[in-house]
Amino acid sequence: MSEEATDKKRWIVGAELPSLDRTLSQEKIDRYARASGDFNPIHVDPTFAARTPFGGTIAHGMLLLAYLSEMLTAAFGRAWLSGGRLKARFKGAARPGDVVTVQGRVQRVEGERTACSVECLNQGDEILVAGEAELRL
């Protein structure tokens, strides 16, 4: 088990998870499409996406969840991979050029279960993803 996951005392209510920033680009979105096989034109076809209500391409929601997962892996190690749960709502679109900040905070500690609020924000502090992650430490 990782050093982080065994350090239970670190994760008291209110503790902040290690945040991370990711700058999106169309090239990164295209790379994710190739890696995941999701070539929905809303993500990879700027001409098509310009005619939609979004007005341009947007990042895959699962790419944002991958960023959340990286933060949770860094914070909790194997405990996230074995028994981790995530409930997330997609609240806003992430676009090329956006700087996505991923952050979280411990909300509850009940026995072995630790619950954290997690979110992805853009550079304007608009919430792109909000949710809760729960795991057993």
Added chain:
Amino acid sequence: MTKAIEALEKGHQLGATSFVLDEEAVVHYLEAVEDQALPRLAQAEGKAWVPPMVVAAFALRSLMEEMALPVGSIHVSQELEFVRPVEVNEQITCRAWLSQRSQRAGWWILAVAMEGVDESTRPVLAGRSTVMVPQ
């Protein structure tokens, strides 16, 4: 196989889908999502683990393709539970079923529940995706 949404009733079983994530696919995924934490953890533990979200992404992609969701569909929420780490070259089989279908203000609201198992049929992940589909 694709089906019109009107023909999909709550409880409808989607076809099972299987996939194997080999090392090349995992490397491409890790580069795409810029994940540094999983490789560090896997190396520390001497494991060839697959990032949990790539398993979920592959499962969801296959299932959504089968439903043939039209352009304009919006992925509104996602629930996931990772039962255990998946290793490179493991075969994962996912089955899914429609757990909710409702209509509101010109949209279909569909929830698809999903379960992924390994070759011994032990669960490795579960999830629930909610999408809004224009009518």
